[in-house]
Amino acid sequence: MxxxxxxxxxxxxxxxxxxxxxxxxxxxxxxxxxxxxxxxxxxxxxxxxxxxxLPVVEGAPRLGSAIARPGKFLCVGLNYADHAKETGKEPPTEPILFAKASNAICGPNDDVEIPRASEKTDWEVELGIVIGSRAKYVSEAEALDYVAGYTLVNDVSERAFQSERGGQWVKGKSHDTFGPVGPWMVTKDEFDDIQNIDLWLDVDGERRQTGNTKTMIFGVAHLVHYISQFMTLEPGDIIATGTPPGVGLGMKPPTFLRAGQVVTLGADGLGEQRQRMVQA
Structure with missing residues (x-):
């Protein structure tokens, strides 16, 4: 569904x-x-x-975020070994957790703002987990029982704000429109193996990212289990699970987004997104 x-x-x-x-x-x-x-x-x-x-929705209306007002928008950093390598980091021994502010959430095809004073706005296609049941201290074996489904996320990032301005990653991850979610949430029963999902992302029609969730360091079940040891996950919470290689930061030389460019991304069974970059 x-x-x-x-x-x-x-x-x-x-x-x-x-x-x-x-x-x-x-x-x-x-x-x-x-x-x-x-x-x-x-x-x-x-x-x-x-x-x-049920009534048919006519035409092609704007799509909003697939999930309304999630209580938490959590993210996992460096969760693909080849992505960690391209950024010059060692693969983590435990999941790296950070959050995006709720104001970052937008529709899958809405314009994405490049922040004022931005030098390094980047892209990240990701599988998003959507929580369906309250999860606290859940085992890895039972973790998927607490998942409602999955969605597509673009974890847009400003790398200078994230890593060069002091403090934690959240301020490089939370500008308005830095979290397109959707086009839809797909219930978990539609996936035989969530750890074998292809993901891709293009900038102006040129392929930049290609990956598969089978190369995640920490899989979906482990992430739900792990996070539930530190905080209670509530229905509607979103967990963005990390990005495969091909981000702008990892290119030689590093390449970042400019106003007027178009980013398209997708994943097996999860649909596609399209965003035009605009100046804030």
């Missing part, structure tokens, strides 16, 4: 895709695609719906 949100910024409505890929409005069924509607019980009710009886 693919769940999504559509409409103007701040007025998005819940929807799903039917078997033909047609968008169906869910406003009469759930208030939004959020923590409450992502519980196992709610997802079971949605899966049992006769989608042909």
């Amino acid at each position: 693919k769940l999504l949100r559509y409409g103007p910024i701040g007025s998005e409505r819940p929807a799903c895709l039917d078997a033909e890929g047609q968008m169906r409005d869910l406003s009469g069924v759930v208030a939004d695609i959020n923590g409450e509607s992502l519980s196992p019980e709610s997802l079971a009710r949605l899966a049992a719906l006769d989608l042909t009886g």
Whole structure:
């Protein structure tokens, strides 16, 4: 099942895709695609719906973030060994955790702002985990039971803000629009093996990133288990799981985004995003 949100910024409505890929409005069924509607019980009710009886969404409306107002937007750094190598870092022995501020979240095809004084705005295609049940001290063997589904994330980053301005990574990760999420959240039952998902990203039509989740250092189940030892994960929380190689920082010479460029990205089963870079 693919769940999504559509409409103007701040007025998005819940929807799903039917078997033909047609968008169906869910406003009469759930208030939004959020923590409450992502519980196992709610997802079971949605899966049992006769989608042909739901209103068709006409045209091609703007898509919002696939998840409304996540309580936490967590990220995992350097989770692909080849990406760690291209940045000059040793692969971590434990997951590196950081957060993006909630204001970074935007729709999958919204414009992305290059911050004022930015020198090194970069791209990162990532698999996003969406939590469906409250997870605290969960075992790795049970961790996937707490997952509602998966989504596509572009972990946009300003490398100078992140690494050269002191403090923690969060200020290089949290500018407005630095977290496109979607186009939809896909429930976990649609994936036979989440650790074998191809990801890609292009800048102006040129391939920059190609990877597969099988090369993650720490897999999805381990990440949910690990993070739940430090904080309680709540329904609707998003975990961006790290990026494969090919970021601008790792190019020779390093290459970063400019206003007017277009970034497109995608992953198996998770759809595609498209963002135009604009100056803040």
